[in-house]
Amino acid sequence: MTTPPALDIHELRFRYAGMPSTDPVVDIPSLKLDRAEQMLLNGRSGSGKSTLLYLIAGLMEPQGGQVLINGKNVHQLQGEKRDLFRGRTIGMIFQTFNLLQGFTALENVLAALMFSDLPPQHHRERATALLDSLGIDRPNQFVERLSIGQQQRVAVARAVACEPTLVLADEPTASLDPENADAAMDLILNACIETGAALLCTSHDPSLASRFGRCVDLSRLRVEPELDSTTLEMSTDRTRRDGGTTID
Amino acid sequence: MAMTDFTIISRSLTSRWFSTVTTILTVAVAVALMIVLLSMRTAGQDAFQRGAGNMHMLVSAEDSALVAVLNSVFYASAPRRAIPWSKYLEISEGLRIPWEFAIPNQQGDSYRGFPVLATTEEFFTKFQPHPGQEWSFRDGRPFERPFEVVIGSEVAQGTALRLGDEIFLTHGIEDSRQRRIFGRTDETTMTPHVHDDYAYRVVGILERTGSPHDRALFTDLLSTWVIHAHDVRRAEDPSVRMTTEADLRDADRLITGIYLRVGTRPGRAMSAGQQQVYDMLRRDTTITVADPHFEIQRLFRIVSNIDQVFIGMAGVVLLSSGIAIMLALYNTMEQRRRQIAILRVLGCSRPRVFGLVLTESALIGLLGALAGVVFAFIGMIVVAELMKQTLGLVIEPRLEPVWTFVMVMASILLAALAGLIPAAAAYRTAVVAHLRPLG
Structure with missing residues (x-):
């Protein structure tokens, strides 16, 4: 039996209530991400990149289509099962990190492990080792007292703590200067390689393309069923096709 | 040690320590008032019976x-x-x-x-x-x-x-x-x-x-x-x-x-x-x-009308302490929605989020009740001393175990009930809306 891909999307369509059905925010005929593959999803602001990630994570309901992660249809899972599946299979990194304020760096990683299938007695050991490998030397410091760079590292550690199949990174470098953005991207890419997680990273910055094995422009996905990096030309003309609706 | 729901709850309580302490004190005062009044009823009657002894x-x-x-x-x-x-x-x-x-x-x-x-x-x-x-x-x-x-x-x-x-x-x-x-x-x-x-x-x-x-x-x-x-x-x-x-x-x-x-x-x-x-x-x-025993009972009938009023008032205080818990939790819910959204992303289910808020509320009730028992004990000593000085009644400053237990349980239950609305608000938190960058 062959191993299913990390992510397999078919005919995924999403629009917000009240919007015309002819103009969906997300309209992806097909998109596949192999295990441990790293893909950059490029698109201008408002093109539906974040929405796509939330759909993949099962935090939003599509009007049609399916999202398979590790061969499992996310939207067929209901309630608690879907939450637990997300916690164990998907790691998420946000532009503003979304760390738990009032908790230490260590606790932020432990919070992710709370929902993993790793035995509780190994949680602390795993979290400490992960933070250490990412260069956090004060794991018991409250996150709000850490520098932006260190907060980013904690966010990465938390995303990969449960050894997920897929890491979704939503504009992870958007709030960093170019130098720090490079370092942060390295961190995310390496952490995913080390844990064997596939990475789907969204960005409106085409310069990140060279760091990824594969780049896809979100707007092109709508007309061409499947694209890969060999056929994708990172165009600066990101408004070639209109139809993107501002959602952020 | 792994992180538990209790860690999340205790962090939530300590991060808003001022609100937590004042809410706990509100519950404590109400519980203490109830315990003192209820214990005094029994202790008072007992003390009154003691003086007349075996005379007819x-x-x-x-x-x-x-x-x-x-x-x-x-x-x-x-x-x-x-x-x-x-x-x-x-x-x-x-x-x-x-x-x-x-x-x-x-x-x-x-x-x-x-x-x-x-x-x-x-x-x-x-x-x-x-x-x-x-x-x-x-x-x-x-x-x-x-x-x-x-x-x-x-x-x-x-x-x-x-x-x-x-x-x-x-x-x-x-x-x-x-x-x-x-x-x-x-x-x-x-x-x-x-x-x-x-x-x-x-x-x-x-x-x-x-x-x-x-x-x-x-x-x-x-x-x-x-x-x-x-x-x-x-x-x-x-x-x-x-x-x-x-x-x-x-x-x-x-x-x-x-x-x-x-x-x-x-x-x-x-x-x-x-x-x-x-x-x-x-x-x-x-x-x-x-007939001293009859007179004491008669006195108690008069007093019990008054203490029923007091107990009723203490009940109202207890009820308002429940409202205080609800407000304290509900008012912080806006600040906590992002935290809840993050927990949901990490794999926390809606019922568990509901349970976290409800447990936090019940915990305030428990802590308030425990502080209330301590306050009640101090209150009983003060009241017993006053009774001794003014009426010559010797009252054992002892908390009636049954009433103390009932009040602790009632306080936890009331607090849990007060937590229902904030917990429902937490349950309904829109995850995606609260994950977006601020501003």
Whole structure:
């Protein structure tokens, strides 16, 4: 039996209530991400990149289509099962990190492990080792007292703590200067390689393309069923096709 | 150690410590109020029952039966009216009633604010401060000769008197406004008159009984009559040096109360003829006959109406503390939505989020209840002291275990109920909307 891909999307369509059905925010005929593959999803602001990630994570309901992660249809899972599946299979990194304020760096990683299938007695050991490998030397410091760079590292550690199949990174470098953005991207890419997680990273910055094995422009996905990096030309003309609706 | 739901809850509570502490205090005050009121009901009734002990009836010259009981049994203030000795003889012997005891007593003097009860030795041999509980001496013995005094345990504690010490009694009760009973204050100084011609010797110290008698001194009637007669004689003739029993006139032989018990069959508390005796004595209009147990119950019926109002008010306070919990949690919900959204992303389900908020709320209830138990205990000590000082009621500052348990559970339940609305708000938190960058 062959191993299913990390992510397999078919005919995924999403629009917000009240919007015309002819103009969906997300309209992806097909998109596949192999295990441990790293893909950059490029698109201008408002093109539906974040929405796509939330759909993949099962935090939003599509009007049609399916999202398979590790061969499992996310939207067929209901309630608690879907939450637990997300916690164990998907790691998420946000532009503003979304760390738990009032908790230490260590606790932020432990919070992710709370929902993993790793035995509780190994949680602390795993979290400490992960933070250490990412260069956090004060794991018991409250996150709000850490520098932006260190907060980013904690966010990465938390995303990969449960050894997920897929890491979704939503504009992870958007709030960093170019130098720090490079370092942060390295961190995310390496952490995913080390844990064997596939990475789907969204960005409106085409310069990140060279760091990824594969780049896809979100707007092109709508007309061409499947694209890969060999056929994708990172165009600066990101408004070639209109139809993107501002959602952020 | 792995992270648990409890870590999340405790962090949530400590991060908003001011709101947490004030909410806990609100609950604590309400719980304490309830526990004190409910415990006092039981303790108060018990304490009241203790004073009357095994007597069936009290005879006094007071106007009302309740006042007679409060004054003659609880030393609330010294009785104002006296009964002549002849009346005592008539009741104890002339009526041919088979008394088990008919103990005369007289109040009016005090020592350092503690009331003195002049009585007979039967007070120690036949009267029991609590049915079935005999007097017991920590030190010494009952008075046997004139000018000997026995002190209650509270007096011993309050005055540090020891066996062999000599004391002078004060006419009236120093800290009472009603000190003119048989005599007068010293007209010139307006200070309480001290019977300083006659010294009393401490011969016995009683064990604690938990009754109002713990804060009294006991001496014999004859000595009391002598010292008062001496004052009267000195007022008439300043050259009088000494007064003895032989100098006593009928007007000097006064008492203020009689403790009565009708003979009963062994092991029985009541006598069949008791009501008949009671009715017979009541025909005498010069005296007031009281059934102390009945009067105490009557008093409690009056008091219980008031304490029901208090308990109702405490219930309202408790209810408003529940509202305080709800507001405290609900107001912070806006700040917490991002935290909830993050937890949801990490794999926390909606029911678990609901449970976290509800548990946090119940925990505030539990902590408030525990603080309330401590407050209640302190409150009980204060109230017990006040009751002792003002009413002479000795109340054990003990929390009624059943009420304490009920209140702790009620507080947790109320807090959990108060947490329902914030928990529902947490349950409905829109994850995606709260993950977006701020601003």
